Amino acid sequence: MERNKNLAKNYSPDELEQKWYQTWLDKGLFNAEIEHDKKAFSIVIPPPNVTGSLHVGHAFDHTFQDIMCRFKRMQGYSVLWLPGTDHAGIATQNVVEKELAKQGITRHDLGREKFVEKVWEWKNIYGNKIIEQMKRLGNSCDWRRERFTFDEGLSRAVRHDFVQLYKKGLIYKGRYIVNWCPRCQTAISDLEVEYKEADGKFYYVKYLFVDGEINGEWGLTVATTRPETILGDIAIAVHPRSEKYKHLIGKKVRVPLVNREIEIIEDNMVDPEFGTGCVKITPAHDPNDFLVGLNHNLEQIQVIDDKGIMNENAGKYQGMKIEEAREAVVKDIEQQGLLIKVEDIKHSVGHCQRCGTVVEPYLSDQWFVKTKPLADRGVQAVKDGRIKWIPEQWEKTYFNWMENIRDWCISRQLWWGHRIPAWTCADCGHVTVAETDPTECEHCHSKNIKQDEDVLDTWFSSALWPFSTMGWPDETPELKYFYPTSLMVTGFDIIFFWVARMIMMGLEFMDDVPFRDVYIHSLIRDEKGIKMSKSRGNVIDPLVMIDKYGADALRMGLAALATQGRDILLSANKIETYRLFMNKLWNAARFALMNLDDKKHFIDKNLLHIQDKWILTRCQEVIASTTNFINEYNIGEAARGLYDFVWGDVCDWYLEMSKPALKGDEGEERRKTAAGVLEEVFKTILPLLHPFIPFVTEELWAAFGYGEISIMQSPWPVENKFLRFDDEAGSMRILQDVIRAVRNLRAEARVAPSQLLNKVVIRVDTPKVANMLNFSVDQISRLCRIKGVDILPHAAPRPAASLSSVVGNIEISLPVGDILDVNAEIVRLSQEILKIEKNVAASKAKLDKPDFAARAPKEVVEKERARVSEGEAQIKRLNENLESLKN
RNA sequence: GGGCGGAUAGUUCAGCGGAAGAACACCUGCCUUACACGCAGGGGGUCACAGGUUCGAACCCUGUUUCGCCCACCA
Numbered sequence: 001m002e003r004n005k006n007l008a009k010n011y012s013p014d015e016l017e018q019k020w021y022q023t024w025l026d027k028g029l030f031n032a033e034i035e036h037d038k039k040a041f042s043i044v045i046p047p048p049n050v051t052g053s054l055h056v057g058h059a060f061d062h063t064f065q066d067i068m069c070r071f072k073r074m075q076g077y078s079v080l081w082l083p084g085t086d087h088a089g090i091a092t093q094n095v096v097e098k099e100l101a102k103q104g105i106t107r108h109d110l111g112r113e114k115f116v117e118k119v120w121e122w123k124n125i126y127g128n129k130i131i132e133q134m135k136r137l138g139n140s141c142d143w144r145r146e147r148f149t150f151d152e153g154l155s156r157a158v159r160h161d162f163v164q165l166y167k168k169g170l171i172y173k174g175r176y177i178v179n180w181c182p183r184c185q186t187a188i189s190d191l192e193v194e195y196k197e198a199d200g201k202f203y204y205v206k207y208l209f210v211d212g213e214i215n216g217e218w219g220l221t222v223a224t225t226r227p228e229t230i231l232g233d234i235a236i237a238v239h240p241r242s243e244k245y246k247h248l249i250g251k252k253v254r255v256p257l258v259n260r261e262i263e264i265i266e267d268n269m270v271d272p273e274f275g276t277g278c279v280k281i282t283p284a285h286d287p288n289d290f291l292v293g294l295n296h297n298l299e300q301i302q303v304i305d306d307k308g309i310m311n312e313n314a315g316k317y318q319g320m321k322i323e324e325a326r327e328a329v330v331k332d333i334e335q336q337g338l339l340i341k342v343e344d345i346k347h348s349v350g351h352c353q354r355c356g357t358v359v360e361p362y363l364s365d366q367w368f369v370k371t372k373p374l375a376d377r378g379v380q381a382v383k384d385g386r387i388k389w390i391p392e393q394w395e396k397t398y399f400n401w402m403e404n405i406r407d408w409c410i411s412r413q414l415w416w417g418h419r420i421p422a423w424t425c426a427d428c429g430h431v432t433v434a435e436t437d438p439t440e441c442e443h444c445h446s447k448n449i450k451q452d453e454d455v456l457d458t459w460f461s462s463a464l465w466p467f468s469t470m471g472w473p474d475e476t477p478e479l480k481y482f483y484p485t486s487l488m489v490t491g492f493d494i495i496f497f498w499v500a501r502m503i504m505m506g507l508e509f510m511d512d513v514p515f516r517d518v519y520i521h522s523l524i525r526d527e528k529g530i531k532m533s534k535s536r537g538n539v540i541d542p543l544v545m546i547d548k549y550g551a552d553a554l555r556m557g558l559a560a561l562a563t564q565g566r567d568i569l570l571s572a573n574k575i576e577t578y579r580l581f582m583n584k585l586w587n588a589a590r591f592a593l594m595n596l597d598d599k600k601h602f603i604d605k606n607l608l609h610i611q612d613k614w615i616l617t618r619c620q621e622v623i624a625s626t627t628n629f630i631n632e633y634n635i636g637e638a639a640r641g642l643y644d645f646v647w648g649d650v651c652d653w654y655l656e657m658s659k660p661a662l663k664g665d666e667g668e669e670r671r672k673t674a675a676g677v678l679e680e681v682f683k684t685i686l687p688l689l690h691p692f693i694p695f696v697t698e699e700l701w702a703a704f705g706y707g708e709i710s711i712m713q714s715p716w717p718v719e720n721k722f723l724r725f726d727d728e729a730g731s732m733r734i735l736q737d738v739i740r741a742v743r744n745l746r747a748e749a750r751v752a753p754s755q756l757l758n759k760v761v762i763r764v765d766t767p768k769v770a771n772m773l774n775f776s777v778d779q780i781s782r783l784c785r786i787k788g789v790d791i792l793p794h795a796a797p798r799p800a801a802s803l804s805s806v807v808g809n810i811e812i813s814l815p816v817g818d819i820l821d822v823n824a825e826i827v828r829l830s831q832e833i834l835k836i837e838k839n840v841a842a843s844k845a846k847l848d849k850p851d852f853a854a855r856a857p858k859e860v861v862e863k864e865r866a867r868v869s870e871g872e873a874q875i876k877r878l879n880e881n882l883e884s885l886k887n
Numbered sequence: 888g889g890g891c892g893g894a895u896a897g898u899u900c901a902g903c904g905g906a907a908g909a910a911c912a913c914c915u916g917c918c919u920u921a922c923a924c925g926c927a928g929g930g931g932g933u934c935a936c937a938g939g940u941u942c943g944a945a946c947c948c949u950g951u952u953u954c955g956c957c958c959a960c961c962a
Binding site: 007009010011195202222223224225226237269270271274275276278279280281282286287288289291345346347348393394396397400401404492493495496523527529560561563566567568569571573574576577579580581582583584586587588589590591592593594595636637640643644651652655656740743744746747748750752753754782783785839842843846849850851852853854855856857859860861863864867 | 889890891892893898899900901905906909910911915916917919921922924925926927928929941942943955956957958959960961962
């Protein structure tokens with residue numbers, strides 16, 4: 001066995017991370033194989049958009065998944081982590097268009113085919129960049145199976161899916177009001193609209209009655225925020241039971257400016273309390289009005305075109321932008337004396353998620369998915385427990401959306417994406433929808449057919465990701481073995497966009513859920529809690545972090561910060577903490593290696609000292625808790641627990657206490673056994689840490705001489721009850737308390753740390769503890785810098801002129817002669833006495849309450865009693881201390 | 888208008904029924920042969936407010952205040 005005893009003094013991640021990743025790849029350790037004697041564990045990665053590079057939110061997401069994958073792999077599962085990227089239709093098209101704009105070119109200059117080629121070029125550059133970033137992070141993905149939502153296989157899946165849904169009547173085409181982005185020149189789905197509060201104006205406009213005065217009124221007043229759409233008004237609606245307007249139903253009014261005569265109709269959609277209680281109906285430019293229009297069979301007059309410009313139906317306003325037209329219309333109405341008043345209001349205005357432009361309700365031919373039947377099954381699957389949400393609270397959000405779901409507009413007037421597989425016949429008008437490109441109309445066999453120009457919403461292909469990536473629609477062995485996937489890890493921002501739709505499509509096409517568990521993590525924000533974005537310049541680039549601190553430090557930091565529920569506020573500072581941890585671990589290992597022989601060490605149980613038994617016990621406890629935490633997806637607790645264990649227990653206590661034995665001060669046999677324990681400790685913590693910090697653990701694993709098999713392939717530690725010594729572990733805690741108390745006494749009494757104290761007297765009342773402390777006298781003197789320690793029975797007299805401190809039933813006394821600043825100590829003691837008196841009084845009051853003794857559990861009452869007696873003893877002792885000092 | 892989450896040390900956050908924790912920051916000392924990327928010790932909190940349940944509440948319930956997020960057709 002070769003131990004590497006020449007580790008560098010300081011840990012540096014650079015070369016070792018590169019080296020090990022390449023080794024893992026070369027050995028094919030990430031490859032997922034179908035092994036029927038093993039249980040399968042699978043995750044499909046949420047495919048990042050190929051718009052740019054990964055941000056730290058991805059790093060977090062991926063770290064989580066990688067921890068789960070490495071954990072399960074070590075536990076003996078056959079693990080598939082399937083990587084890939086998303087073509088991200090509108091987003092990618094926009095970034096490429098922006099690039100072109102820098103050269104003064106639009107996509108129209110290039111034409112569809114050339115433009116799509118350009119986007120592919122972009123994809124090849126950035127897609128690869130993203131994959132490289134994932135590798136730097138240490139993602140243990142099976143790269144042989146990398147997929148792209150727009151690759152050949154997935155495109156076939158999309159077509160198959162579309163055709164099946166169409167045949168089932170779940171996809172339809174129709175002329176509806178959709179959200180239209182005048183800048184992107186495409187329809188977008190409801191989810192892609194972001195509403196923001198904005199200042200607006202409420203214009204009260206009078207529509208005159210055609211037949212003159214009615215009940216003393218010459219017209220009725222309608223309130224609108226969008227006066228330019230008056231030009232497309234086709235009716236006025238009032239509530240059917242409105243007292244105020246009932247008598248007007250059926251009467252006619254004249255639309256201002258255009259003088260069209262329109263009817264006053266009744267509709268339940270009108271809220272009689274809002275505005276003036278009546279609504280102008282513009283079916284072509286408002287989604288509500290559109291529905292009212294359908295119910296009443298009204299004409300749809302479009303006055304605004306797809307670029308947000310007034311069209312030929314707008315008369316003299318033709319050619320104006322919406323805002324210009326609004327101003328002009330208001331001015332003209334005012335001139336005609338029909339503008340009653342203008343009010344300032346706040347209302348929410350929809351903006352395009354991708355470019356921020358105000359979206360217009362726009363009437364056009366679009367394709368839709370009828371989502372209701374799909375959503376019903378999706379709801380059921382969660383109610384049945386076939387899918388578990390973690391944290392559970394998201395279930396509610398999911399139900400709420402699914403139960404109120406509206407049809408999904410899936411067509412986009414873009415060039416980058418899956419073209420809709422529908423061909424319209426110029427002769428008979430029939431639409432042929434087919435998986436393979438048809439050559440003729442399936443109805444009249446005319447060759448005069450033309451494919452729909454539109455492409456599909458990018459989420460349409462993402463929805464199939466869990467199975468399309470495994471070869472669907474073919475029945476592949478992968479699907480059989482790895483589907484449903486075990487876990488989906490993603491942020492709450494795409495629950496509707498993606499998670500819900502995967503569930504719907506998975507149930508529809510695979511007749512099974514796409515994943516068993518869905519873990520929704522918090523979003524990473526900057527240190528001020530603001531969402532990171534390029535435009536704000538507050539993004540933390542994972543690559544920069546990795547360059548600076550190493551991938552392991554970044555991963556450990558992200559893992560440790562992971563808590564359910566809250567946003568994660570990240571700063572470089574926080575990652576630095578974990579960079580220090582890497583160095584600590586590194587040096588602890590370096591120390592261990594300096595003390596290990598070049599052969600496996602065995603533990604002689606008869607030679608174990610208290611600290612050895614304690615650390616071995618702690619190892620078993622940490623194995624259990626870490627395993628449980630990861631199983632519950634609580635990687636934050638798992639990471640923090642390991643951090644504390646390694647730094648606090650192993651380094652601060654165990655390594656310090658094992659030094660004499662390792663030096664050989666306690667004899668050769670003791671040395672060997674202490675080395676054995678040390679080896680056992682590292683054999684435990686390195687694998688436990690591996691999912692979190694794969695690189696450094698692999699490097700150290702090799703340095704310890706275990707490199708024949710990768711730490712990735714080493715089994716996940718399991719509790720060994722033969723290495724548990726609960727009794728001694730308890731004693732060790734007492735010993736720690738004693739040592740801390742002595743150190744504390746020294747420091748409080750201003751004894752210089754360099755000063756070697758002559759003697760400390762420890763009085764104990766149980767022989768067992770006395771025995772234990774006697775055994776550890778050398779440790780105590782070494783760790784507290786004292787020449788000698790006397791362990792005496794409690795009955796022995798307290799040394800004269802000494803300060804003392806108490807831990808449980810142990811009293812520790814320090815000769816007063818060594819104290820430097822007597823006055824300071826007197827003040828401190830007086831304050832402490834007051835504090836303890838207060839606590840004792842509180843405990844006594846508690847005990848005096850009759851209910852407490854009667855109802856509280858025995859051990860709680862006992863504890864309270866002990867507090868009182870201990871407190872009283874302490875006060876007595878401190879008073880003695882005071883006296884000692886004053887003399 | 889509905890729904891969700893947060894309010895704990897100077898800061899960022901754990902804890903979620905039995906006497907308040909960590910990391911940074913701060914103060915006192917230490918280069919003690921793994922680590923100064925470190926060690927030892929310390930100060931610092933009416934756990935937002937008000938009620939209630941309980942022998943006992945940071946934790947459970949009810950309000951209030953406040954910050955943030957999501958959903959919804961406020962014409």
